[in-house]
Amino acid sequence: MKKSSEPLIEERSLASDIRVAELCGKNSYMVAPKTQLSLDLDRAADIIGKTFKLKARAAFGLTFDYSEHVTISLMKTGNMLIKGVGDETEALQVYNHVMKALEGS
Secondary structure (H helix, E strand, O other): OOOOOOOOOOOOOOHHHEEEEEOOOOOEEEEEEOOOOOOOHHHHHHHHHHHOEEEEEEOOEEEEEOOOOOEEEEEOOOOEEEEOOOOHHHHHHHHHHHHHHHHOO
16 A cells, blocks of 8 residues: 555556547546556545545445546456446546546546
8 A cells, every 4th residue: 555645556658558449338438557556545536535425435445426427436456347428439438537636646
């Protein structure tokens, strides 16, 4: 577990370090870092809860409303299930926005 004074995740070149896959289901994408992370979900929930509406919190992930039409499930590994986006590009933008918020912590 990282100390609270350390960033939740290390800064990295986001676009080159992630994979995006469209899932069976309307406007759903799985976005994953090429290397698994080990996020401190308690800290992630605190950070995300300041900006977004947390819907669920469990041992291996968080679910929150990113916007009125976009819902995200963030896993401890850094994988993110994003529902409600229009395409892969938008899914990547959403992922990058959330991960940058976590990096800045």
